[in-house]
Amino acid sequence: MEKLEKKRTAAKGWVTRQLKTLEDILVKPNISIVELKNAIETFDRRLAALDEVQSEIEVELEHEALDEDLDKADQFRNAALVYWVKANEKLQDLLRGSDDDEARSQNSCGSSAAQARLPKLELPKFKGEVTEWQSFWDQFSSHIDATDIPVISKFSYLLSLLEGEAKVCIQGLSLTSANYKTACDLLKERFGRPERIIFHHVQALLNGNVPVKSKGLQYVSRLWNMRDGMLTYIRSLEALGVSGKQCETFLTPVILSRLPNEIRLEWARKGAGRECDLEWLLTFLQEEIKSTEQSETFKNVTSGKHDSSSALEERKETEPTEMELFLDRAEIIAKSTAKKETSLL
Structure with a gap:
């Protein structure tokens, strides 16, 4: 065991030294791709050697001491990987830049769009949502x-x-x-597992919120969100092989159950003979939402005009007419003349 401990200490020392090499390279103003790549590969070998001796020690340790040793090994490893991750990201950036330079030299007449460097790609996080x-x-x-x-x-x-x-x-x-x-x-x-993903997609369809009938474009927005969510789950199911007439037979009732009453009633009027036609239902739903959107938009426009006309009429009713203004001025002049005549007497 003492020999293994000594071997692990030496392996940790080599990893630490190689990390210092990576750190020194990363602060250079001009980093060589070859130098950085070689340093990363050397670090990988040193870390692999440490992993090997760590595994040998874990086999020899008693259960009581194993947990503490694993925690220390994990802390050292995580700390060591900080600069390793930075080095790999820098290497990828350098390689992309090198590819761009080569492409520009081979196609000097290329458009500016072709020469533009693409933004850095960020991969999505995964939290455990089966449908994602x-x-x-x-x-x-x-x-x-x-x-x-x-x-x-x-x-x-x-x-x-x-x-x-x-x-x-x-x-x-x-x-x-x-x-x-x-x-x-x-x-x-x-x-x-495909069967579990399929189950969650169907469950998501069943648990979708049914938009409550209301006035205005906010209701239309909720209808579009409902339709887009349904379409996402349906296309995902098709990608998993859930398609064909048999699947439409159970998917169509599921979707109908999540539609507002007024849309479901309209489907019953127009969809005779298409009770299991999923694509027709999706097309029908899209057209219904479009019609509702146009109706609400027109309602807002006409409502605005009506309000403006009403305001104008109200303003006209409160404002004095020209005749009323004339009579007011005549009355003022008459009172002024009478006052002057009285003062002369």
């Missing part, structure tokens, strides 16, 4: 998992993007290359 899993995993797989970066880097990126229930799902795994695949498998098993 496929979107999250597709993006992560494309931009991280399918790349050639070290496996330990992929694991670190994955952990940084997980929150809530999703993070709890794999929090017991140590941050090692060997555990990356295990973490991915656990997440897929927990959140990526």
Whole structure:
């Protein structure tokens, strides 16, 4: 055990030295891609060596001392990965810049739009919402998992993007290359099972809020939000293979149950013979919302005109007419003349 402890101390020392190398490179005004890439690869090897000896020590430790040792190892690892993450992000920025320079040199006549650098991509966080899993995993797989970066880097990126229930799902795994695949498998098993995703999409359709009939464009806005949410769940179900006449047979009643009474009544009038036609129902719903929107907009316009006319009539009623003004002026002149005549007498 003493030999293993000495071996771990040496491994930690090499990791610390390589971190200092990364730190020194990152503060340089002009960073070499080759130098930075080599420093990251060296760090990965040093960290892998530390992981190996750490695993050997964990096997030898008694249960009482194991938890304390794991906590210390985890703290050291997390602290070490701070500069490692910064170094990898800087390397990706440099590589993108290098690609842009090469593209500009090969196409000197290219448009300014082609030469513009795209904004930095930020991957979405995943908190454990089953209906968001496929979107999250597709993006992560494309931009991280399918790349050639070290496996330990992929694991670190994955952990940084997980929150809530999703993070709890794999929090017991140590941050090692060997555990990356295990973490991915656990997440897929927990959140990526097609039957569970389908269930949550259908449940979301059933639990959707039915807009209450009211006046104004606010009601129209709620109708559009309801329709957009339904369409999102339906297209997601189709992507999972839930499509065809049999699926329309149960999805159409589900959607109808979430529609306002007046729209459902209109569907009953117009949809004879189309009780299981999902696409027709979606088209009908869109047209109904458009008609309602036009009606509310016209109502606001005509209401505004009516209000203006009423205000004008009211103003006319309160303002004196020309005849009334003339009589008032005549009365004032007559009183003034009479007053002058009285003073002369």
